[in-house]
Amino acid sequence: MDLIAFIDMGGYGAFIWPSYGLSALVLIAILWQSRARLKRSDAELESMRRQGESEEA
Amino acid sequence: MHRFANPTRFLKLISALQPWAAGVSVLCLAAGLYFALIVSPADYQQSETVRIMYVHVPASWMAMFCYSALAIASAVGLIWRHLTAFVVARATAPIGAAFTFLALATGSLWGKPMWGTWWVWDARLTSVLILLFLYLGYIALESAFDDRGRGMRAAAILAIVGAVNVPIIKFSVDWWNTLHQPASVVKFGGPAIHSSMLTPLLLMAVGYTAFYFWVMFVRVRAEFNDARIQARRLRQTEA
Numbered sequence: 001m002d003l004i005a006f007i008d009m010g011g012y013g014a015f016i017w018p019s020y021g022l023s024a025l026v027l028i029a030i031l032w033q034s035r036a037r038l039k040r041s042d043a044e045l046e047s048m049r050r051q052g053e054s055e056e057a
Numbered sequence: 058m059h060r061f062a063n064p065t066r067f068l069k070l071i072s073a074l075q076p077w078a079a080g081v082s083v084l085c086l087a088a089g090l091y092f093a094l095i096v097s098p099a100d101y102q103q104s105e106t107v108r109i110m111y112v113h114v115p116a117s118w119m120a121m122f123c124y125s126a127l128a129i130a131s132a133v134g135l136i137w138r139h140l141t142a143f144v145v146a147r148a149t150a151p152i153g154a155a156f157t158f159l160a161l162a163t164g165s166l167w168g169k170p171m172w173g174t175w176w177v178w179d180a181r182l183t184s185v186l187i188l189l190f191l192y193l194g195y196i197a198l199e200s201a202f203d204d205r206g207r208g209m210r211a212a213a214i215l216a217i218v219g220a221v222n223v224p225i226i227k228f229s230v231d232w233w234n235t236l237h238q239p240a241s242v243v244k245f246g247g248p249a250i251h252s253s254m255l256t257p258l259l260l261m262a263v264g265y266t267a268f269y270f271w272v273m274f275v276r277v278r279a280e281f282n283d284a285r286i287q288a289r290r291l292r293q294t295e296a
Contacts, residue, residue, distance in 0.1 A: 010105040015170050019163040020094075023112040027268060030155050034275040041282035048289050 067141050068281055071274040078271040085264030092257035100254075109167040111257050114242070115265040117160040120188060121223055123153030123269060127195065128220035131213035143209045146216065147199060148276035152269055154192035161185060172236050180233035184226045191219040 009016045093111035100107035127149045134142035164182070165175045176182065195212045202208035230239045242248045248255055 009108070010099060012105045012170055015106060015166045016108050019109045019112050019166045020090075022162055022166075023116065023159050026155050026159055030152060031268075031272055031275075034272050034279065038275050038279040038282065041279050041286060044286055045282055045289075048286065052289075 064141055064281055068278060071277055075271060075274040075278075078267045078274060082264050082267035082271050085260050085267060089257050089260030089264050092260060097253050097257050103171060106167060106170050107254070109163055110254070111261045113160060113163040113167055114258060115262040116156045116163060117185070118262060119265045119269055120153060120157040120160045120185065121226060122266070123149050123156060124188060124191070124216075124220070124223055127153060127192075128216045128223075131216040135210060135213050135217070143213065144277055144280045145273065146213065147209070148273050148280060149269075150192055150195050150199070152272050152276075154189060154196065156265070156269075157185065157189040157192060161189065168236075177236055179235040179237065180229035181226065181235050181237040184222060184229050187222055188219075188226060191215070191222060195219075 007013050007017075089111065093108055097108070097111075099105045127146050130142045130146035130149065133139050134146060161182075164185075168177075169175050195216050198215055199208050199212035202211065227240075229235065230237050241250050242255070242258065250258070
């Protein structure tokens with residue numbers, strides 16, 4: 001397949017690729033932000049639990 | 058009903074479902090992209106720009122699906138005083154807002170080459186813009202109160218009242234004159250779209266739906282973690 005023709009998309013590449021790029025960007029961003037939040041809170045809970053155990057000991 | 062509200066059981070369920078949602082999403086999106094960009098043909102009227110449909114239409118469906126989920130979860134939360142339902146609503150709102158933004162942005166990128174304009178104030182486009190404002194209003198209202206419970210209830214009422222917009226969006230292309238084309242997949246008499254285009258569209262739609270559940274599960278788990286962290290801090294200050 002001709003790569004130039006694929007990127008050009010019959011002259012509409014300037015509209016098609018930004019549609020796909022923006023969709024990927026927004027979806028990956030919200031997934032990444034959500035997972036980072038979960039990891040951060042998991043780590044904080046774990047450190048709280050350890051702290052609690054060491055205080056009890 | 059109240060047994061399902063048990064957060065521990067709910068968390069176990071969504072933790073088990075999360076890898077499945079992630080797997081279905083990644084597989085369907087990968088296959089969907091292959092069909093959308095490589096296998097499917099150009100449209101005889103819209104030429105290559107029809108490929109924007111494969112990211113625009115699923116995003117628009119999800120914008121409405123997420124809002125319906127938001128309104129239903131809000132109603133369940135208000136009526137049965139389910140904390141879990143409120144948490145699902147809270148986790149859904151930003152994902153729905155993201156899909157609505159994508160529906161508007163990709164629609165604009167499709168409108169420019171096909172209609173000759175980025176934007177028109179017609180019924181379909183305006184009602185979807187209102188949907189975005191409803192999501193943003195929900196998110197703002199939900200966090201506007203010091204008392205989290207009050208914020209959740211106030212935002213839930215907004216979500217339920219705003220649900221009137223969902224059928225307006227769906228039928229706006231039939232009720233008013235618009236540049237936007239009418240429904241061609243979800244309609245009486247079956248889809249008016251060839252299978253070469255329906256395949257990537259449905260793959261992308263399933264991929265987007267699974268993606269919503271994936272991210273929603275992650276956000277719900279983070280919400281419950283945050284609540285536990287706050288409860289522990291409160292106990293520490295009281296001790």
